Amino acid sequence: MKTITKPDAMFKAVMAVKTKGKSVGFVPTMGALHEGHLSLIRRARKDNDIVVVSIFVNPAQFAPGEDLKKYPRPVSKDIALCRKAGVDFIFYPLPKDIYPQGFKTYVSVDDLSQVLCGRTRPGHFRGVATVVAKLLNVTQPDILYLGQKDAQQAIIIKRMAEDLNFPVKVRVMSTVREKNGLALSSRNAYLNKKEKEDALVLFKSLNLALLLIKGGLRDAGRLIKRVRELISKKKSAKIDYIAIVNAETLEPLNKIRGNCLIALAVRIGKTRLIDNVLLKV
């Protein structure tokens, strides 16, 4: 396994293997790797000749006042996990390698970026789309691996790849959870023991939603109300949004029908957590 920090060196390394006809799978991450990331890496390992993982805490996707500085960066542990998972290249650039002085070009995916998480995190998805576009150019993958945990991000990146003719397939892998249902996230490290228990309310509320839909409820407003009531029982929980939207366009649904995404963002104490479930009604 090789760790590369400079974009041009990374590009040369992948081009050298691609010209030999080898396929490249790419997993972009912000590090603090857990089983969620590893499920993407393992799938990439299975599907491709060469696996590239990027570790980059992308400043452009953090708004002022967010957790850019305190975001966990256990780099040597991450490198060890990548080695164990059979990764070929780690791309580990510094912010100045990605955003050199004079940087002016950003990628905006309209509409999809302004809803759900985009409302409380203005500029977030512009930062995400921009860095992923750059990483795709640098790593030239055949397949890009993303997690369903960040459903809106996956939808936006798929849209961007199609709109900008990136010659890449996007594969979205299911959310990996703890046994108790809590979706794995690098940000779970911020939670204390009590908050970690309270955080289970995200998974429980998604399950309640599924149960109600199974029981015949189709009115999105009523469903959201029931979910809101359940989450509000937790004192430490502050709801950012609960939404039922079309799973491709992210447009809100009044009647629950077709391919739906139930998505929520909830603050547990100071930590903002997201979770979602996809369903076909």
Ligand code: AMP
């Ligand atoms: P991050 O390091 O949080 O930017 O995540 C890097 C990639 O891992 C993204 O495509 C995420 O959606 C994915 N990911 C994060 N957590 C999980 C999880 N619990 N299950 C599956 N994929 C995940």
